[in-house]
Amino acid sequence: MPVYFRSVDLSKIIGRQIASYRKQKKISQEKLADLSDLHPDYIGKIERGERNPSIISILNILDVLQVPYGEFFSQIEK
Amino acid sequence: MPVYFRSVDLSKIIGRQIASYRKQKKISQEKLADLSDLHPDYIGKIERGERNPSIISILNILDVLQVPYGEFFSQIEK
Structure with a gap:
């Protein structure tokens, strides 16, 4: 899958x-x-996948939601 | 730890x-x-922690390095 489509997908x-x-x-x-x-x-x-936030913004959000980084990103891979 | 120092630390x-x-x-x-x-x-x-890249740039890098996202980010938490 071309990088562009993959990144929209991931977002x-x-x-x-x-x-x-x-x-x-x-x-x-x-x-x-x-x-x-x-x-x-x-x-x-x-949340709608319309932005490509910085890694620090994402990790700040996970800190607030008290979601372990490893748990969150292992689900992204599936 | 203030958000600013934490983000420099995380980077x-x-x-x-x-x-x-x-x-x-x-x-x-x-x-x-x-x-x-x-x-x-x-x-x-x-690599020197001088930039706060987008989440998609980080995930693209991990794809190239063939590092599972969950594995990478669970180590960041330690």
Whole structure:
């Protein structure tokens, strides 16, 4: 699969996964944005796979959601 | 630890980890850059923790190095 399509694909998978964990933890996009030092709109765009955030932004989000990095990224691979 | 220091810290840990895997696989920075569609200088800066690359750039690098995402990121947490 060409790199471009794979990255759009990965962004969507990552976004869906973040949204899933956020809902499990019953945290709003606004609250997640506030705690991870990002704009609420940006959280929405990440969850829809519309952005390619930095690795640090993703790890900050996982810290807020208290999701182990290894657990999160092993699910991305499947 | 304040978010800023943590992110500089994480960038250095991630960079060292990428350099370690790259050397294990006996791939030059130039070859890794070529295969992951990034500039050679940028690979060097990532490895020194001087840049905060996008999640897709990191995952592309891991694909080239054939390192499972879950394995890589569980080591970042330690």
